[in-house]
Each structure stands twice: as C-alpha cells, then as structure tokens.
Amino acid sequence: MNPNLRTSSLIKNNTFQSYCRVLQIICETRGTNSKINKFADCLKSFENNAELFLAAQFIGEGAFEEISGKKSSVGSRTSALAAAAFCEIDYDRVFKPCRTATGSSSETIERLMENVDVAVQKRDPKNLSLSDIKNIFEELYRAKSRAEKEAILLETWKKMTPVEIKFFIRMLGQGSLRIGFENRSVVASIAKAFGQNHEEVRYAHMITGSLGKTTVLAKDNRLSEARFRLFHPLSFMLASPIEARLVENFEQYIAEEKFDGMRAQVHVDGEAVKIFSRDLNDITHSFPDIVDFFKLRKLPPVVFDGEICVFKNNTILPFQMLQKRMGIKKPGGKILQQYPVLFISYDLVFTGGMPVFDLSLTKRRLLLEEVAGIYKLPITNQMAIMSPGDLEMLFQRALDHGNEGLMLKLKNSPYEYGQRRKSWLKVKRPGGSLDTVILYAHAGSGRRGGTYSDFTLGISVKEDERYEEEFIPIGKAYGGYTNEELTLINQRLKEITIERYGPTLRLLPRLIVEIEFDNIQVNKRTKAGYTLRLPRFRTIRWDLGPSDVNTLKDVEQLYNKKLEIQPDHKSLNSSIIF
Amino acid sequence: MKIQKAGYHGLFFPDLKISVDGYHPEAEIVFVSHAHADHMPRNRLANVVATQPTLDFMKRRGFSGYSSSLPFFELFETDLCSVTLYPAGHILGSAMIFIESGQGTLLYTGDYRIPPSPATEGFHAPEYADILITEATFALPIYKWKPHEELAEEIRNFAKESLNDGFTPIFLGYNLGKAQELMHLLAPLNHPMMIDGAGHKLCDVYENHGISLGSYTAYDRDTCEGKILVGPGTGFASHLSKTRIAYCSGWAANESRRTQLTVDKLIPISDHLDFFELIRFCKKIAPQKVYITHTPNPAVVEYYLEKEGIHSMYLDLEPEPED
Numbered sequence: 001m002n003p004n005l006r007t008s009s010l011i012k013n014n015t016f017q018s019y020c021r022v023l024q025i026i027c028e029t030r031g032t033n034s035k036i037n038k039f040a041d042c043l044k045s046f047e048n049n050a051e052l053f054l055a056a057q058f059i060g061e062g063a064f065e066e067i068s069g070k071k072s073s074v075g076s077r078t079s080a081l082a083a084a085a086f087c088e089i090d091y092d093r094v095f096k097p098c099r100t101a102t103g104s105s106s107e108t109i110e111r112l113m114e115n116v117d118v119a120v121q122k123r124d125p126k127n128l129s130l131s132d133i134k135n136i137f138e139e140l141y142r143a144k145s146r147a148e149k150e151a152i153l154l155e156t157w158k159k160m161t162p163v164e165i166k167f168f169i170r171m172l173g174q175g176s177l178r179i180g181f182e183n184r185s186v187v188a189s190i191a192k193a194f195g196q197n198h199e200e201v202r203y204a205h206m207i208t209g210s211l212g213k214t215t216v217l218a219k220d221n222r223l224s225e226a227r228f229r230l231f232h233p234l235s236f237m238l239a240s241p242i243e244a245r246l247v248e249n250f251e252q253y254i255a256e257e258k259f260d261g262m263r264a265q266v267h268v269d270g271e272a273v274k275i276f277s278r279d280l281n282d283i284t285h286s287f288p289d290i291v292d293f294f295k296l297r298k299l300p301p302v303v304f305d306g307e308i309c310v311f312k313n314n315t316i317l318p319f320q321m322l323q324k325r326m327g328i329k330k331p332g333g334k335i336l337q338q339y340p341v342l343f344i345s346y347d348l349v350f351t352g353g354m355p356v357f358d359l360s361l362t363k364r365r366l367l368l369e370e371v372a373g374i375y376k377l378p379i380t381n382q383m384a385i386m387s388p389g390d391l392e393m394l395f396q397r398a399l400d401h402g403n404e405g406l407m408l409k410l411k412n413s414p415y416e417y418g419q420r421r422k423s424w425l426k427v428k429r430p431g432g433s434l435d436t437v438i439l440y441a442h443a444g445s446g447r448r449g450g451t452y453s454d455f456t457l458g459i460s461v462k463e464d465e466r467y468e469e470e471f472i473p474i475g476k477a478y479g480g481y482t483n484e485e486l487t488l489i490n491q492r493l494k495e496i497t498i499e500r501y502g503p504t505l506r507l508l509p510r511l512i513v514e515i516e517f518d519n520i521q522v523n524k525r526t527k528a529g530y531t532l533r534l535p536r537f538r539t540i541r542w543d544l545g546p547s548d549v550n551t552l553k554d555v556e557q558l559y560n561k562k563l564e565i566q567p568d569h570k571s572l573n574s575s576i577i578f
Numbered sequence: 579m580k581i582q583k584a585g586y587h588g589l590f591f592p593d594l595k596i597s598v599d600g601y602h603p604e605a606e607i608v609f610v611s612h613a614h615a616d617h618m619p620r621n622r623l624a625n626v627v628a629t630q631p632t633l634d635f636m637k638r639r640g641f642s643g644y645s646s647s648l649p650f651f652e653l654f655e656t657d658l659c660s661v662t663l664y665p666a667g668h669i670l671g672s673a674m675i676f677i678e679s680g681q682g683t684l685l686y687t688g689d690y691r692i693p694p695s696p697a698t699e700g701f702h703a704p705e706y707a708d709i710l711i712t713e714a715t716f717a718l719p720i721y722k723w724k725p726h727e728e729l730a731e732e733i734r735n736f737a738k739e740s741l742n743d744g745f746t747p748i749f750l751g752y753n754l755g756k757a758q759e760l761m762h763l764l765a766p767l768n769h770p771m772m773i774d775g776a777g778h779k780l781c782d783v784y785e786n787h788g789i790s791l792g793s794y795t796a797y798d799r800d801t802c803e804g805k806i807l808v809g810p811g812t813g814f815a816s817h818l819s820k821t822r823i824a825y826c827s828g829w830a831a832n833e834s835r836r837t838q839l840t841v842d843k844l845i846p847i848s849d850h851l852d853f854f855e856l857i858r859f860c861k862k863i864a865p866q867k868v869y870i871t872h873t874p875n876p877a878v879v880e881y882y883l884e885k886e887g888i889h890s891m892y893l894d895l896e897p898e899p900e901d
Binding site for chain 2: 114
C-alpha cells in the first residue's frame with residue numbers, strides 16, 4: 001500500500017481518530033520531508049476552520065494554546081492510575097513494570113487499552129471530533145479534584161481507540177508528542193498545504209505565537225493580517241547553555257553579564273504599561289513599582305526585553321530576594337519597600353511604530369541606547385570580546401559582581417523570538433567538580449526509554465567515622481555524557497549489577513565519573529548533608545578506581561571555600577548602565 | 579523434585595541424574611531444548627540428547643561432545659525416568675522436554691511459541707504435567723502479538739515497497755531461527771536474498787528438513803545492492819545510501835527501539851509466545867506448580883497465575899539477553 005494514499009484516505013472524515021492515525025504514520029515515517037508532506041495532506045483535508053485550527057495546535061502546542069499560558073492539571077500519575085483502573089489491573093504490580101519496560105507511560109496505556117480484554121470491552125469508539133477533544137481538555141482544566149479528573153478521563157477513554165488515548169495523554173502533558181515532528185516542520189507543512197510562502201508563514205507564526213491562527217490565516221490567504229501588536233506578548237528569544245571553553249568565533253559575539261533575575265517583556269505607550277513573563281502571562285499587577293517607573297517617563301510606544309531584579313542601595317540582590325515578590329498578585333507597601341525591583345533592559349523589539357526584530361543586534365542596541373539615554377532607563381553594559389582571555393576576564397568579573405555568568409550574543413543576529421538557537425549563549429561556570437562513583441542506574445523515560453540514563457553518584461566515606469558505609473549518595477546526574485559514553489556505560493552495567501528494583505539497578509562501585517555542578521548547598525535531609533545543584537557528567541574516568549573517589553570531607557571543603565567569596569558590589573556600574 | 583543450576587542457564591535434576599540445557603558433572607545425560615547459545619552446553623564431556631536439527635545446528639556452532647538424536651514423541655528411558663520431546667514452535671528442532679519419573683511428571687518448555695513459527699515442526703504439548711517449568715520472556719500484558727499472517731504481510735510488503743522505491747531492504751533478525759523464518763516468509767516474492775555468513779551456514783539444515791528458504795546466498799558487500807538482506811547487525815550494507823531497515827523481534831513492540839536502533843520499521847515478530855498465550859498455556863496444563871525462568875518480570879506472571887489459582891514461583895536464572 002502506498003503510504004501517501006493511506007494518509008489522505010484516512011483523514012477524509014476528519015475525526016480525532018483519523019487525525020491520531022496520521023500522527024502515528026508521521027511517527028513511523030523517516031525523513032523530515034516525507035513527514036511534512038503527510039501532515040500537509042492532513043491539513044488540506046480540513047474544511048472547517050475551527051477544526052483546522054486545532055489540527056495545527058494539537059500537533060505543535062498540545063491541549064492548550066501556548067499563548068494562553070494554560071497548563072494541564074492532569075499529571076502523569078493521575079492518567080496512569082486512571083488507566084490502571086480502566087483496565088482493571090493492579091497499578092503497582094502490573095502497570096509499573098509495564099511502564100518500566102516501555103519507558104513511556106502513554107505508550108504503556110495505549111498497549112494495555114489494546115490488549116486487555118476488559119478495556120477492549122469498555123471501549124466503544126465514537127468518532128470524536130477535534131472540537132470535542134478541545135472541550136474535554138477545557139473540562140479537565142476546570143476540574144478541581146483528582147477524582148473529578150479521573151472520572152472525566154474514564155468517560156472519555158470509553159469513546160476512544162488506543163492510539164487516540166495515547167496522543168490525548170501526550171497532548172495533555174503539553175510535552176512533545178514524540179513523533180519526531182518539530183514546530184518548524186508544522187510551519188513547513190502549513191506553507192506546503194496552502195501554497196503559501198514559507199517565510200511569510202514563519203513570520204505569521206512568530207507574530208501570532210499560534211500555530212492554529214497561522215494555519216487559518218494561511219488557508220484563507222490572510223497571512224498579511226498577522227502583525228505585531230503592542231500589549232500582546234511576543235515569544236521570547238532564548239539562550240542555549242554552553243561552556244566558556246567551547247565558544248567558537250567569539251569575536252562575532254558581544255558579552256553581557258547574566259543577572260540572576262526574572263525574564264520579562266515590557267510594553268509601554270505613554271501611561272499604559274504591561275509586563276509579560278517568559279511564559280507570556282500578564283504579570284503587570286505583581287510589579288506596580290515597574291509600572292510607576294515607566295508611567296513617570298511617558299515613553300512613546302516601545303517593547304523591551306530584559307530582566308526584573310531586586311535592586312536596593314544601587315545593588316542587585318540575589319534571586320532569593322526576588323522570590324519574595326514572585327507569585328504575589330498585589331504586593332503590599334511593606335513588601336514593595338523591602339524588595340524594590342528594577343527592570344533592566346537588554347533588547348527592544350518594537351520602536352518607532354514598527355517591530356524591529358528583523359534588525360541585527362547591533363542596530364537594535366543603538367536604538368535601545370538612544371531610548372534609554374533620553375528616558376533614563378537602566379540597560380545592560382555590553383562588552384566586546386577580542387580574545388579568549390577577554391572571555392575569561394569578563395566571566396570572572398561577572399562572578400565577582402555576584403552575577404551568574406555571561407550572556408554571549410551574536411552581533412548580526414535578528415531577534416529570533418520563540419527560538420532557542422546558538423545566537424544567544426549563556427555561559428555559567430560550574431561551581432566545581434568531583435570524582436564520584438555510580439551507585440545506582442535508573443531507566444530513562446520518553447526519548448531515553450529503554451536505556452539507563454539517570455545515575456545516582458556517590459562519594460567516599462570509607463574513612464569517615466560518622467558513617468558505616470563505604471560510599472554515600474551525593475547527587476543524581478541526568479546528562480553531560482555523549483551518546484557513545486551512554487552506550488559504553490549501559491554495556492558495562494550488566495556486569496556490575498548487584499540488584500534490580502524495578503527501573504533501578506544497584507551497582508558495584510566500579511564506574512568513576514568526573515562530574516561538575518553549579519553549586520553546593522547544605523541539605524540536612526540527605527545522608528551527606530549536602531546537595532549539588534545541577535550535577536552532570538564531565539567525563540567518565542576509566543583510568544580511576546573506587547579508591548580515587550572524592551570524599552565527603554572534600555565536599556565540605558569546597559562548600560566552605562565558596563562561602564568565603566563575597567560579591568564585590570563596588571564596581572557594579574560596569575554590569576549595567578543607569 | 580530437587581532442581582539445581584546446570585551450567586550458565588540450565589537445570590540439573592539430582593534425583594534423576596539428568597540435566598536440561600546445561601552441563602552438570604553429575605548428569606548422565608543433558609537434554610537440549612534447542613540450539614540457541616544460552617541453551618546449548620559447550621562442555622565436551624556433556625552427553626547430549628536432542629532432536630536431529632538441534633544436533634545439526636550445535637555441530638555447526640562448534641559443539642564436539644557425544645550426542646544422540648531423539649525424534650519428537652519417542653520415549654527415551656533411563657534407569658530413573660523416561661523423557662519425551664515435544665515440538666516447541668520456537669526455531670527448527672526446538673523441543674519441550676517432558677520427564678516422567680516416580681516423582682510425577684515435569685514439563686520443561688525451553689523457549690516456545692504458540693502459535694508456532696511456520697519454519698518449525700509446529701507446536702504440540704502433552705495434556706498435563708505435575709510441574710511446569712516455563713520461560714516467560716515477554717511476561718507483561720503490553721506484549722500481545724498480532725496474527726502471524728498479518729506480520730507476514732507486513733514483512734513482504736516492506737520488502738516489496740522498498741524494492742519498488744529503489745531501496746535495498748534489510749531485515750534485522752537473529753542468525754538462527756528469526757533469519758530463516760524471515761527468508762521462509764519472503765521466499766514467495768522470488769527475489770534474491772543474502773544472509774549474514776554465520777546464519778548462512780545454518781540454512782541447509784532448514785532445507786534438509788523440508789523448509790523452503792527461497793533463493794539466497796551468503797552476504798557479500800560488493801553485490802548486495804538490490805537484494806533482500808537478512809542479518810543480525812546494523813553494520814550490514816553500511817556503504818549503501820539507499821537502504822531501508824526493518825527490525826524484526828518481539829522487542830520491536832517497544833517504540834523506544836525505533837530511536838535506539840534508527841530503523842525504518844519495527845516488526846514485532848517474536849520467537850516466543852506472548853503474555854496472554856503464556857497464561858492460557860499454564861491454565862491448560864494446570865500443573866500443581868509452575869516455575870518461571872528467563873524473565874525480567876516473574877512477579878507479574880506469579881500475580882496473574884495466583885489469580886487463576888495456580889501456585890508459581892521464580893526459578894532464579896539469569897534473564898535471556900537475545901530474543
């Protein structure tokens with residue numbers, strides 16, 4: 001059978017079931033172009049705009065539109081427990097081992113729904129439409145208790161086929177549908193389906209932040225209506241993490257110090273001010289001091305990108321202070337006085353009556369400096385990088401200022417909203433490194449299903465009188481290794497496994513890993529008394545043995561050394577210009 | 579009945595002085611269920627009894643001990659017990675080992691498949707056994723195989739479509755059993771096939787026992803383009819740019835294999851029975867006790883058998899690495 005024929009014949013009736021079967025075919029198709037063609041065919045088959053809207057939204061954004069800021073309140077445990085109840089199987093004794101074997105809760109549910117007789121008998125597929133599904137998502141969003149949510153799930157699954165149930169759960173999770181189809185490909189499919197220019201579709205998507213709207217505009221030939229509008233949030237440009245030593249072509253970047261604050265977008269027009277958070281929620285009411293700050297200055301229409309920081313006595317205070325302000329909808333006078341905030345701009349995307357995100361960073365910066373100069377606004381200080389030595393020096397200076405590290409921004413890059421690429425890089429110094437031993441391996445889930453990808457790492461307490469063990473856990477690492485290293489570790493695991501508990505293996509202390517981490521914190525609830533922030537692999541030390549592992553005493557020393565470093569606030573004026 | 583370990587994966591019955599699927603110095607005879615590496619004794623001192631195809635495979639795979647063949651359904655008597663082999667449907671020659679003695683009856687399944695692979699002698703089990711020792715490789719309710727004809731169609735269609743589109747189809751399957759079953763299913767296409775060298779030297783055993791494998795030669799890198807390729811590894815035909823790869827195994831039921839192996843198609847065709855057939859078979863034999871081997875999930879089987887009123891426990895042997 002020709003798979004193309006299959007796709008278009010499937011989607012003729014435009015049900016959620018036929019839609020999910022297309023998703024499954026896309027999953028099973030290799031090659032981005034073939035996937036794009038299949039989804040383009042699918043989009044073309046929709047006549048009703050409301051359904052077409054959802055077809056594009058569900059595949060790329062999930063149950064709720066990204067710009068709605070809505071998140072599902074159905075956790076994976078809720079859906080797994082509901083599925084076990086639906087199939088009348090024991091959650092702990094049957095469902096969990098199945099999930100360990102597949103590495104995916106939603107795939108497990110799909111297959112149990114297909115295989116278990118009781119589940120087959122309960123299910124009577126009703127050809128739900130995409131709008132029906134949208135209504136169910138809304139109903140789940142409104143449901144308060146777990147019992148209420150579970151009741152809705154059980155009722156819904158009765159009307160679905162297994163493949164519908166799988167994708168329904170994945171959409172609800174707002175994560176990836178795991179069909180190897182990124183939003184970039186959805187955009188390409190929209191262009192292809194309706195014979196539109198790919199760049200215009202991409203632009204419309206960036207402006208609207210909505211795949212649904214973009215598709216409908218493309219179909220109705222109204223892409224030109226997609227315009228940036230003041231007081232409507234634009235998706236943020238995001239930065240990729242990188243290590244300083246890995247930065248190439250550093251001379252093409254500028255550096256800014258990275259503040260430990262809260263990313264925000266400020267829209268201003270005279271006395272009208274709106275503030276949006278990174279997930280595009282309106283957080284204006286939480287920061288009346290920022291609103292007043294801008295109202296006073298009576299700016300022309302401008303949209304800024306920057307960071308909210310607690311700012312007192314000419315000093316940026318640590319993130320912990322800002323946390324006192326977060327989540328408070330209407331802060332009282334006392335809080336405002338104790339934790340005053342300042343918005344520090346580092347980019348602007350709208351000025352002079354038009355969006356400027358297509359301009360290069362260098363040109364946007366000139367515009368920003370101009371506005372900031374006239375209206376007395378704080379902006380970041382930008383620094384040129386001439387040599388790797390500069391990078392090291394600037395980095396150290398940022399740390400001395402009490403900041404997190406550096407942002408490196410490509411000088412000729414446009415404002416790539418909604419994208420996380422290599423135009424913006426964030427460089428954070430690891431807080432330190434340790435040689436540790438792997439004590440436990442845990443099976444990964446999702447993309448890492450089927451391999452052991454999470455590792456509990458131990459340090460030595462062999463000669464520590466406080467402990468009886470040889471090694472105690474100090475942290476758990478999920479990354480930092482290459483695929484090859486992960487394969488090598490997995491090959492080794494079989495030989496050194498002592499015991500197996502479900503998805504977890506207890507190992508002989510044989511594999512030594514050099515890890516790095518962002519920070520050490522005291523944590524009385526752990527055996528070691530310390531936790532590492534963001535531990536990750538630096539390299540596997542095949543050359544070392546269990547006797548080379550760092551001790552708890554080493555950890556204590558590292559911690560004490562960190563305490564001695566005090567931020568040097570005197571030279572703050574080189575972090576920002578105000 | 580006393581049961582001990584014999585060799586790496588086998589069992590020794592000290593009261594009967596025999597072992598299955600593993601050498602034990604006190605066993606007078608080793609009955610071998612089939613010729614997969616984890617069931618086959620390698621010790622030259624082993625005195626092996628097995629079906630003729632199993633012995634043929636073992637010899638080609640380097641076994642040089644003393645052996646005698648035992649046809650299916652024929653009684654083999656020792657001083658302490660009598661043994662009958664039943665076709666297990668797993669690979670050619672695979673047998674379940676049925677042991678009758680003063681201590682009652684015992685059925686050791688080895689690896690088995692219901693319904694049987696078409697490239698075997700079929701499947702046939704005794705009516706009853708007091709003790710059932712069963713493998714449980716796919717012992718979770720997520721494993722339920724599609725009808726065999728449907729899988730056979732998938733396999734042939736994958737080959738046909740790939741060839742039509744100008745791609746060389748590659749089927750990944752284990753060298754003994756899976757590879758020959760695939761060839762047997764692909765034979766009606768009348769398209770030349772190439773099989774991995776280690777699998778190739780086992781093919782004539784199949785043909786000698788009347789199973790057609792189509793027209794095939796051993797894998798040759800220089801001339802493999804455009805042929806249907808069958809073999810165990812992904813390194814196969816790596817110099818060709820236009821290939822499509824199908825992974826054929828019970829483990830292909832798990833979606834995670836797709837990205838782990840980067841293959842074009844997962845075809846969940848297994849040499850083992852699925853979970854539901856396993857429970858059904860245990861119920862049918864209705865033994866006093868079931869011992870479960872070769873599984874990562876004995877607790878799930880125990881739980882389901884307990885619900886059926888069948889007493890079972892895990893016989894602690896290493897899980898099987900290869901499907």
